[in-house]
Amino acid sequence: MSNLTQEQIKVLEQSRQRLVQLTRSLGSLIASLNQSDPLPPWTSLQSQASIISNNLISVSDQLSDQRDLLSNLVAYPGPEYPGRTQANTLEQLLRTKLDPRVEDWVARGRTAGTEPAAGQSNFSDLDAAHKPLSEAQLAELWEWAPLEANQEARRRNWGGNYTLEEREAGIENVVTGLRRQLEDDDGSEEESDGEEGDGEEMDVVGVHRKPGAAELEYNIAPHQPHPVQPFVPLDLILRHMTTGRMP
């Protein structure tokens, strides 16, 4: 067993300080909830909550950054430790299993984390269908709808006055409600090549979700009417550039 280096001790010290900050801000929130009458104004509660959340983030960053070190550390009492007088603290330090109370918290946190993924099925529930949507469901809907609408929009070939279905049924029959005659500008192109858009193709900025990523991505690159993917994969190009070998 090797001793800790200065740097590792520094890491431990940092973790300790962040945890201390977290407990302090939690303590002050609890104190203000318990003691002040009437309750503190919501702005102060919110600012305290955001402080706590920042503290949590910094603790969690620290823990995950130093994961390698922290998971390898083993605590053991030195010979000069006052084991007789401080037996309680010693037990606290040496225990490897979580406190039962803490274990409950952890379990609750885990189920809360997996619930949204498993809880999709309540849409099919008949009772749920008539209830007003909860906040979470609303948020889910709003998250889902723009993506879906965008994908639907991308499936269409924009730039004409008629949809494909209307054109197939014959554009004479379409009730447009307009007095002027709509011209069917790309009717002829459509026969030659269905994918041929006319020059002013609408820029459908892509929104899609990366699997596993929390936030949405917006494609800056505008939608191209004629995307040409490279024929030669990158590694063959690099190989050719390195050795001159033809693929």
Added chain:
Amino acid sequence: MHEQSLFASVPVHQHHELLQQLAGLTAMQPRHCLERRLIFKAYRKPGVAGRTGASQDLQQGDLQRLNKMLNGNMYYTQVVGPVSESDFGSTASVDRDTQMAGMDDSNPDGSSSSPSYDYERQPWKLEFRDIPEAGTRSAVTSRLMSSATLPRGDVVQAMNAWGYHFTTEYVVEGDMFIHNDIAIFLHRVLHYPGGDELNLPRRQLPALKDMTLFEKSGSYVLQAFIIVQDGSNQETMKTASQHLFGLREQLKSAVVLEQADRLSLDTRAK
């Protein structure tokens, strides 16, 4: 020196936008580059006669690596020469004898003599790159590299003497950006028309428009790289790869920069 890089394949239709995006990101106009690249291949073990020359400025770690490099495998190596657009399609100056020395390359008015490509005055740089390091934890392509300026003109003789023979050549066309300490090179490979039946570097360059694309759709390769002087310093190496990751984040909605397949950059000659 170490080169750390990330690569991406850029379809041709995205090229123009990417140029603009990069110009915006780096706050500079693209610097257009054209390079002749000659590929040489080692045909006998170099360094058998022992290495001579100055070594005092080499790091100890680098020195060992260099020794291993020289006495170990044989490698492909590149000789790179910058050219300009006016070098293409011009006839070689046949009447060189009538010109006086020093007159040919810097004509102040420049209008009287047509620009001509002079192979004898072409500057060259030898660029060695090792196979990328295997099993590095960071997801960047990291490889040992080294470059040296060669005498102008015909390099084949010198390279032959060093144990390399000429394999093939191509032209790289592209644009260069600098973003903090990252060099960003968006480029593609051009081939000479008619293949290379003669086994020597060309003395004349065909017109640029006659050059054929290696990748027929005209796609580009985006390489973002940082050259680290002291590759044995883990701190600087880490900083460099973190800067590259930063760039990858910034560009991720436009292109996906990735580590290249290690074997595709294998410079060992088998």
